[in-house]
Amino acid sequence: MRTTLQIMVLWAFASMSAEAQWTDHFDGTLDTAWFGDRSHFTIDAAARLRLMSPTAGTSELWRRYKLMDSVVVTCTTYLEFSPSATNKLMIYLASSEPRTNADGQLRLEIGENGNLDTWRLYCTFNGKDSLLGGGAPGSLAVGPLSIRFSLKRQPPNLWTIYAGPEVADTPIVGTTFASDWPAGEEGSFFGIRCVYTETRKSAFAFDDVSATVDRTPPYISGHQIAGNETIAFRFDENVDSLLCNKTMRFLLDGKDVPVFAQWVSETVVQLTFGSAFVSGKRYTLDYKGIVDLSGNVSQPVLYKFRTGNGRTPQTAELLISEVMPDPSPPFMLPEAEYVEIHNRTPDFLNLSGCRFSDGSSWVVLPDSIIPPDAYAILCPGAAVAAFEKYGMTVGVDAFPALNNAGDVLELRDPRDRYIFQCSYSLADYGDAVMAEGGYALEWVFVEAPCIARGGFAPSRDPRRGTPGTANSWISVDRDTSGPQIDHVFALSEWEVALHFDELLDPDLVMHPESFRVDPGIGVAAVDFGDANNELRLLLHQPLEFGRWYVAGCDEVADCGGRVSRVTSESFAKPKVPVPGDLVWSEVLFNPWSYHFDFVEIHNRSAAPIAFKGLVLSNPMTGEASYPLNGQRVIAPGGYFALTSDPVDLASVYPACDLRNTAAEALPPIDDAGGTLVLSYADGQRLLTLDSFAFSSAWHHPWVGDPEGKSLEKINPALPSELPGSWQTALAGMGFATPGRSNSQNFAARGPGAGKPFSVQSGRVSPNGDGHEDSWILTFAAIETGWHASIDLFDLSGNGVCRIFSGLVAPLQWITWHGQGPQEQLLTPGNYIAVISLKHPSGRQSEYKEAVTLLR
CATH class of the missing domain: 2.60.40.4070 (Immunoglobulin-like)
Structure with missing residues (x-):
């Protein structure tokens, strides 16, 4: 079945006007009210408005409507391609004039350079173009796609964006922001503008465009047990809490009025009743008279729900406390993979509907109750009988196969909210024999569940694992500080990613005014990135190339609720590298036993350069290329080390600067030497930045055994391919300096008098x-x-x-x-x-x- 990108744009203005305006289903000829490039559009056999341009170019259509209170503008759009900067769509939700550069305009854009395509909403007013909000980077990068999008205005000038999969009855959490325009009721124009190449001149289609009156009342979209007698209900939109603050508006099972009703936010009401909920019982909540900010009033509505046995675990209440990714060869435990989880709370926790991921797939956990301070073993259904004697065992259908080399493991609740996340790697064993298999990895920091990396150690129990019981490793060290910004990365001129050293509170209230980008950049919206320790800022103004900024935030909390009052870090918009900008600076290809290779890159340019697009390879091994994945930046004149495990590298080499060290997959290198190529991929070609073939013969002849000793370039300006450009790192610096300037560093001198050297x-x-x-x-x-x-x-x-x-x-x-x-x-x-x-x-x-x- 062919999937299309379908975008629903809903625009509601607060008032109670009953004026009808217009709707167009395109089931006949094109209405004469549409004007612009009419000859470029036709009504196709599917009763859709379709672009049918004779050649590549741009095409526009406009239609007038009255920008009054309670107007809803709706448009369904079909894009049968992957959006880009040359094939893009602009939807003008409101424009003071029927032209693309009107001063007084709200527009939606889809299509941009790179692979981070998403929707972006802009406001143009008083000659200033501001970004109000946007979707997840890359969410619209590959077509065909499907998305439901809505934008609602509430007085005085608050806007809520809703974006999510185009699935009926799927609750979507909106993002609210403010704009300066429009000021009130006035004439306006709805418009579409298609930008296309020759192959996409008929790949845009539209349907069900309308400007009508909003008559949709608020409704309950979900609930959460908040206590034995208390439950919180979430509405699909902001409501007028002052008009809805009476308990009589709610009735449980047709007879019980709540003893207390509290609106904890614009969309969530917390109701407390006179008796405790019965676990497992089905209930019905009758509610009426709930008023949204547009004045729409809900009539009597029934919401059915069920209370489960035990409660749903919240953030950091349930830990992944042990993992057995490689059970072979077995010793005293079953030869089967397992993951152990630990209930840190004094309450019974219900796994029903919770999900577990190994980083590549998700599985839903069955209805199981974990007692307070207890452990449970998650394993394949076929292995349940083998593990039951060790403790509480939960068989999981389609239990994911754990990677021996490492995975990112995650638990989420039924509403897709974060519970716990961790990662493991071969480096966690710290011993090559243990890494061969048969040993479980145990989570050490039970009282510090928010650390972003590290945390596992091989079991020291005689059985080589402790499934279903307390770990052999338990640290009582507590996390007493809040998260700090680890580094900042400019994803684009409009978007910045903040990476923290701890996992963040998933319920973090992200007020844009609590975040800043200095000098002079306003923050339009804040949301989580790909990981729980990453926040992404959408900016009101674009970043300038070559200028340094400082990104910071106030009162950000980790997953345990510990707050950092102020944290900040500098950054700049990175440049695209050219040959000579980035060079190899250091390489360790014969590491100590049970430890890992590393390579180091030096930025010789005067501008920051991002990891994105950089590719490592070793042509001599015949292996594939290794693109760098981290959202990191190499500062001008800076050094950055790459290795499989930065924490392990720092434990071996005291001079290692962890701030300038990243975990990345490296090409395999023989202990005797190899070839390394550093390239930049721009999507169309692979540009070689630096390369060299090296061997152990390049070490200083009196260094002895080269194991554990790195080669350093003695001057960044020297050609990497020449043996004389390299020297063994100094013993006084621990034989390696990953992430910092080299110990062997000689300044080049000019030629002697009358000599070419x-x-x-x-x-x-x-x-x-x-x-x-x-x-x-x-x-x-x-x-x-x-x-x-x-x-x-x-x-x-x-x-x-x-x-x-x-x-x-x-x-x-x-x-x-x-x-x-x-x-x-x-x-x-x-x-x-x-x-x-x-x-x-x-x-x-x-x-x-x-x-x-x-x-």
């Missing part, structure tokens, strides 16, 4: 202390095509060894570590280096440099 120092002391460990010669000013030979002589004129022979290039560095022809350390003393240069044109020259070898 420079020498860093006339002395070499290869003792690994970081001072003059190498003799470094730089060809700072030389043409291409020159061949160089560098030979070492003692003071008697006897040849000792050849240091280098080959073609040289501008800025090429040659390093010598004091070794002789058999790689042995030469006798300390004074030597002469003879540099001979030859060019194919016949030119040649020779220079001599004194070298002192020290111990």
Whole structure:
């Protein structure tokens, strides 16, 4: 069945006018009230208004209506393609004039560059274009799509956007914001504008466009048990709580009037009755006289609901306390995957309708009651009998297969609200033998459930797991502080993502005025991003390229309710990289046993560069490319390390800067060396930014075993592919400096007087202390095509060894570590280096440099 993008735009103005206005179902000829590019549109066989333009271009249609109180403007739109910047739609919900640049306008746009297409609502007033709200980035990126969209105005000038799947009777939570226009009743125009290429000139269609009067009263869309005698009911729209504050408007089972009614928000009323609800009993709530802000009054309505045994778990009340992703080889436990959950509360919790995810699929949990402070084992139905002797066991249909290498695990309640989220990886074992299988991972921080990463450790129980009982690892450390902004990422010129170091309160009240982007950027709306520790800000004004900003917020709470009063972080809109902007800076390809490789990238440009679009690869392995996934930015002049497990990396290398380290999948690299390519993908081509082939022979000859030691580039300007550009990291810095400037860092010098090269120092002391460990010669000013030979002589004129022979290039560095022809350390003393240069044109020259070898 072909799916289409169907957008319903509902626009309601508060009043009680009964004027009818118009409706068009397009079941005949095009009404003469429509004007604009009429010849570009036709009524098709499905009784829809369809674009039928002869060529690529733009087409518009307009129709007048009166912008009075209680007007509802409706439009169903079909887009049979994936929206883009060249194939996009603008719906003018209200415009003071029938033209696209009218001053006084509310418009909906669908289609943009990149893969973050969504709907965006703009207000144009007093010459200023402001973004009022938008959908989830990427929600309309791939067509055909289906979405239900509505926009309702409530006095004085509050607007609520509703967006969700086009499914009947699906409750949708709206986002409310304010606008400066329109000021009152006035003439207005509804319009559509299609922008299209040759292949999309007939792919837009419209139906059921109308401007009518809003007569829909509010209704209850859901409920939640709030206590033994208290229940909260949610309405589908804002209501006038002052007119609806009487308990007599509600009646339970036809006889019980609530003893107390409290409107806890514009849409939620909390009713308290004189007796406790009976678990499992079906109830009926009769309500009437509920008035919305447009004056529509609900007539007597029945809402049926049922109270469950136990209550639904709330945020952080239910933990994923243990996971067995790889039960083979078995030891003393069943050879089956399982996940253990823990009830941290003094209440009975009901799993009915709750959902569990392994990051790729969701399963609904059965009706099961977990007692206070108890544990329950979730496992495949076929494994229930094997686990029942260990404790409470819940068989789950279609139990997801857990990835041995790692997953993101999540619990959500029946209303899709967050309960708990965690992730595990092979690094959590900290031991290669345990990582091979048969050991469970236990959640350590029972009293700190909001940490965003880490938290698991391998079971130290003799059975290699503790299913159904308390873990062998339990930390009593409590989380006493609120979340802090970890980093900020500009998703586009209109949208910014804030990433926190803790999981956030899912019921966080996100007032735009509590968030700021300085200098001078207003926040239009705030919502959660892809993860529970990410918030996305929609901005009133676009970000400027090359300018630094500070994003901050006041009183943000983590999933346990702990509040941070103020937190902020700087950011800038990133640039698109070109060759030379990003270079390889450090690589660890032979890590200590049971630990992980890392690579480091350095930003040589004067602007921030985003991870998005960057791709890593190792052509020598034949493996696929590895795109970077994180919403991170490399600052100008900054360094960023990439590894499988940043926490593990920091535990091995004290110099590691975790703020500049990200968890990313890396291409496989052999301990003896490999090839790394850094590229940028713009959607059409793959642009190589930097690449080099390296080996363990590039390490300092006196470093000994290279295991656990990184190679550092000694100057960012040097070509990555030359061995002389690299050196072993200093022992004094722990043999690696991930996420920060390198320990081996030498500034390039200009050429000597009359020489096409420079020498860093006339002395070499290869003792690994970081001072003059190498003799470094730089060809700072030389043409291409020159061949160089560098030979070492003692003071008697006897040849000792050849240091280098080959073609040289501008800025090429040659390093010598004091070794002789058999790689042995030469006798300390004074030597002469003879540099001979030859060019194919016949030119040649020779220079001599004194070298002192020290111990």
